[in-house]
Amino acid sequence: MTSSIIDMGAKVWLCLVILRFMVCFYPGQMKGYIHPDQFFQTVEPLAGDIFGFDHLRTWDWNATSPGPIRNILFPYASVGASFFALKQLSTSGYIDISGYTLQAFPRLAMTAASLIADIAVYKTTKSLDLNPWNCLTILASSYATLAFHTRTFTNVFECALFALVLMLVVMSHKDDLLQNKRHFEGNTTNTKSDNNRHVGKKRKTKPKSSIEKQAVPHAAISSSPNEALVGFCLGFIVILGSFCRPTFPAFFIIPTSFWITGSVTSGDIKAVWEIFKRVAYIVPGAFMTFVVCVVMDSIYYGTLDAAILNNPTLLVQNLNLDLLHNITITPLNFIKYNIQNSNLSPHGIHPRITHFLVNVPMLFLPLFVCFLKDAVSFYKTWHDRSLENEISLITSHKLFVLMFLTPIMLLSLIPHQEPRYILPVIVPLVLLYSDSLMKPLSSIPKMYWILFNLIGCIIFGHFHQGGLVPCMEYLHKVATRPIENNPTSFHFVFFHTYMPPQHLLHLQDQILPPFANFSMEKYQHILPKQENVVTIHDLMGSDQLTMFDRVDKILSDIKTVTPKPYQKEIYVISPASLDTIFCRLNVKYNFKLINQFTHHLSMEDPPEWFPSYECVAQPDRSYSRMNFGDKFQAMLSLFVYKVEHVTYLDNAAKS
Structure with a gap:
């Protein structure tokens, strides 16, 4: 026995x-x-x-x-x-x-x-x-x-x-x-x-x-x-x-x-x-x-x-x-x-x-x-x-x-x-x-x-923070996508996440420091010819005003000079528990949810269980319109938003 x-x-x-x-x-x-x-x-x-x-x-x-x-x-x-x-x-x-x-x-x-x-x-x-x-x-x-x-x-x-x-x-x-x-x-x-x-x-x-x-x-x-x-x-x-x-x-x-x-x-x-x-x-x-x-x-x-x-x-x-x-x-x-x-x-x-x-x-x-x-x-x-x-x-x-x-x-x-x-x-x-x-x-x-x-x-x-590592592989695909017209300067803003491990992007000589403030000549010398470049902004546990201010500075080219051949794209990565911050309509730009990674639990920002708020910026992602399974999955996710310029103000001014 x-x-x-x-x-x-x-x-x-x-x-x-x-x-x-x-x-x-x-x-x-x-x-x-x-x-x-x-x-x-x-x-x-x-x-x-x-x-x-x-x-x-x-x-x-x-x-x-x-x-x-x-x-x-x-x-x-x-x-x-x-x-x-x-x-x-x-x-x-x-x-x-x-x-x-x-x-x-x-x-x-x-x-x-x-x-x-x-x-x-x-x-x-x-x-x-x-x-x-x-x-x-x-x-x-x-x-x-x-x-x-x-x-x-x-x-x-x-x-x-x-x-x-x-x-x-x-x-x-x-x-x-x-x-x-x-x-x-x-x-x-x-x-x-x-x-x-x-x-x-x-x-x-x-x-x-x-x-x-x-x-x-x-x-x-x-x-x-x-x-x-x-x-x-x-x-x-x-x-x-x-x-x-x-x-x-x-x-x-x-x-x-x-x-x-x-x-x-x-x-x-x-x-x-x-x-x-x-x-x-x-x-x-x-x-x-x-x-x-x-x-x-x-x-x-x-x-x-x-x-x-x-x-x-x-x-x-x-x-x-x-x-x-x-x-x-x-x-x-x-x-x-x-x-x-x-x-x-x-x-x-x-x-x-x-x-x-x-x-x-x-x-x-x-x-x-x-x-x-x-x-x-x-x-x-x-x-x-x-x-x-x-x-x-x-x-x-x-x-x-x-x-x-x-x-x-x-x-x-x-x-x-x-x-x-x-x-x-x-x-x-x-x-x-x-x-x-x-x-x-x-x-x-x-x-x-x-x-x-x-x-x-x-x-x-x-x-525990389970969406961040899969998200890095997704961002690698974004940063290395084929160049159609002009190369892109990508800005990845991490908000209320752990430090993003940059090596998982497996890029070489393509990640630039935030707010480098290079002169144009020096910038052109450092940037690879006809390659996308990436800048990572790790905001850690900053408040939402800091996040909005960072996006404003990136959009307005303050200390983030982008050479003319490059176009600019901004992505914000944040836990789903903070989604209400990104649901409102802004004057200059909006946040469009383009991807989510489950399952992601942030102990610092625990999810609100089964919220019912309406998302004005993107009504389709309003929790009130989801079934039980989609709600549960969305609550325990890491969201990736793309910053989009508001164009209707320019059209109104022209008319």
């Missing part, structure tokens, strides 16, 4: 992994745009580096003070590798570069990287005699995995590296953890029996967490890995993760500290030597990785000349303080930037309890409920003298609880708090409570876990 459940669990996990990859092969079905960082921290700048596409390189890649904060190793190892493969396939004629391939290839690379966490969790559970398939099923079925880990977030690597650190620590200390676990379970059983005899009736006991159960037969314990090798790997991972995500120390501090001090039971000189020795094991891997990352970043950002490194003579001649001033340490720049609240204000300032009260429940509500039940149960037994011995033990249960709580508390010190920052804590949570979320004697999760994650996938994976 147990063997068949394990086999079925492996099949369920495999199906979920296939689903994870299918999400990447069919980005139109999981088109949610979760956060601009999924493009602008990785994909957007690399599309410019590798393909030469017009793109937007945000401040964190080119800041002069305190300096760039993005490490280039991870983006190039994942997104860059996928783009190089796509470029080679395109050059060989096997595949075309399109909006689809520019999305699918990087997401496939990130999804493959996310499997590192699955492998590490499997190894960890096997070392602790847990049922690996329960943990892997909960991990793989979480919408945090299906929606976030299939996007190009650097948090995917942070989660994978955190799982690797945990795996190394558990495998190194598994003898101690297993012994303490059995002692913990034995003391708990004896204490409950004594308490039941005192009370005279059987008490209800809480469901055991995954760590407190022995779900599979105990296998023979192999010898622990070599300490020097584990220390080298830990040093390599903690520095690599810190360059990828400078918040990574919040995650590795507990498992690494446990590895350094876990076997120490006294405070004598021998214990001090043991700690010193393990710290020394970490240093070589950490130092080597630090040097490699700093050199790569310094060369990429132009602060260090690669010719010096290739010439030993020049390197010796420049080994002075000036050379040290020419290196770029991106995690240090990240810290300098984020310690000032004034720098974080444009990104959003949140209450310090946002992670605990909002982000953790939003991502892992059923797991968080299990943790709260566990915390209440622990509090009730805190003063029970019979539990003193077991409380003093270092058990895997306590270790994983600390690895969940500590990162949340440390990251809560930063006033800018987003859900994706805490994605890695899913690893200790599934190790703690996966069994509680599985149906008894089954490899299928309980229904409330399935429903919770299904809703999360629909909202964040499909609906």
Whole structure:
């Protein structure tokens, strides 16, 4: 019976992994745009580096003070590798570069990287005699995995590296953890029996967490890995993760500290030597990785000349303080930037309890409920003298609880708090409570876990800003349409949307900055001969007066000089929830709805459910004239309007 459940669990996990990859092969079905960082921290700048596409390189890649904060190793190892493969396939004629391939290839690379966490969790559970398939099923079925880990977030690597650190620590200390676990379970059983005899009736006991159960037969314990090798790997991972995500120390501090001090039971000189020795094991891997990352970043950002490194003579001649001033340490720049609240204000300032009260429940509500039940149960037994011995033990249960709580508390010190920052804590949570979320004697999760994650996938994976990426492919077709008479200067105005990823237009030397104010001679020199050009105006969450003013300036050629051979077209992209702004008739111009992309949900501008207003500018799109299905589709859409000049005033003046 147990063997068949394990086999079925492996099949369920495999199906979920296939689903994870299918999400990447069919980005139109999981088109949610979760956060601009999924493009602008990785994909957007690399599309410019590798393909030469017009793109937007945000401040964190080119800041002069305190300096760039993005490490280039991870983006190039994942997104860059996928783009190089796509470029080679395109050059060989096997595949075309399109909006689809520019999305699918990087997401496939990130999804493959996310499997590192699955492998590490499997190894960890096997070392602790847990049922690996329960943990892997909960991990793989979480919408945090299906929606976030299939996007190009650097948090995917942070989660994978955190799982690797945990795996190394558990495998190194598994003898101690297993012994303490059995002692913990034995003391708990004896204490409950004594308490039941005192009370005279059987008490209800809480469901055991995954760590407190022995779900599979105990296998023979192999010898622990070599300490020097584990220390080298830990040093390599903690520095690599810190360059990828400078918040990574919040995650590795507990498992690494446990590895350094876990076997120490006294405070004598021998214990001090043991700690010193393990710290020394970490240093070589950490130092080597630090040097490699700093050199790569310094060369990429132009602060260090690669010719010096290739010439030993020049390197010796420049080994002075000036050379040290020419290196770029991106995690240090990240810290300098984020310690000032004034720098974080444009990104959003949140209450310090946002992670605990909002982000953790939003991502892992059923797991968080299990943790709260566990915390209440622990509090009730805190003063029970019979539990003193077991409380003093270092058990895997306590270790994983600390690895969940500590990162949340440390990251809560930063006033800018987003859900994706805490994605890695899913690893200790599934190790703690996966069994509680599985149906008894089954490899299928309980229904409330399935429903919770299904809703999360629909909202964040499909609906959230879901019309923007398909819209970019449509705008590419608009900008590259055949030229009949004269080329066109297109102006795409994005209003109350996330930042548009310009690389999805896959244009080269055709996107001009807004309000360039070039002289005519300079403008003619920059503009490609007989090619359409594009200007992107990202108005973000500006008010409607700002939007109208921008359209006025574009139409009146104020600071947007258009050479005579070029004609001008203006398109405004906005959520359907703001359609009333565009429905009125204006004196100079009107907004004609020419396309819409479903499904699109803007949390900042939620739709008005089943509005009944009349659209004066375009009566056919009045909600009162739509049936139920059309209303629902129109409410959750991204609208594309074309600005049209009003001509009847000119005709009236002539008559």
